[in-house]
Amino acid sequence: MFVLSKLRDTLRIPPANLVLPLLDAITLEIHRLFLDKVVKDLGLCVSLYDIQSIEGGFVFPGDGAPTYTVEFQLVMFRPFPGEILVAKLKKCDKNGLVLSMGFFEDIIVPHHQLQQPSKFDENEKLWVWNYQENEMFMDLEEEVRFRVLKVRYPPIPLEQERDAQPFAPMEVIGDINSDGLGLVSWW
Structure with missing residues (x-):
């Protein structure tokens, strides 16, 4: 779920x-x-882990701010496919479920990845979920255990319609169709 990523970037210090x-x-x-x-x-960047090297300190003419080349590690939230996680149910619609982990809100369980047979x-x-003739409701704010199917990074839209959902730069697609x-609370 959390990984260390090493980056190298040129930073301008104001x-x-x-x-x-x-x-x-x-x-x-x-x-x-x-x-x-x-x-x-x-x-998703969660935290700075460490700074490994700092080089430079050059000031470009007319700028007045030093520029450094810095190598550092960040703690990133990036769940891997097959990982089992727990999140809260935030929204239900005909397309499926939207879950939240508090710090990350773009977890989607499509309707075809729900326990079968399920109906809206x-x-x-x-x-x-109709389980042995019992109706098991998926109530909002309940904790949901899900399996990560994939992590998507959709391209940034050039234009967005007025009534469109806010752009999500990272989406976790999951499923709950397993024991x-x-x-x-079901288990």
Whole structure:
């Protein structure tokens, strides 16, 4: 679920941060650029793990800000396919479920990956699993155990319609169609 990723980047330290020790100024800049952001194919940046090297300190003419080449490691949230995770059910619609882990909200379980047979109850606006003639409702805010099928990094849309969902730079696609998966309260 969490992995260390090694990155190398050229960072411009704003002149206002030059009063800080160099390591603190670079840490602030890394936090500003990477923390709580998705890096394509690496995942969601959760934390700075360490800074391994700092080179440079060049000031470009007319700039007044030093530029450093920094090598560092970040703690990234990137679940791997087949991993079993637990999240809260945030939304149900005809397309399936939307789950949240608190720090990450874009977990999707498509309707064809639900326990079978399942149906969408239009009155309750919830999915219902029919298990041995019992209706097992998938209530909002319940904990759901799911298996990761894949992690997607959709391309950034050039134009977005007014009523479109907010763009998600990273989506985790999961399934609950197995024994032990689904609402934690079921098992």
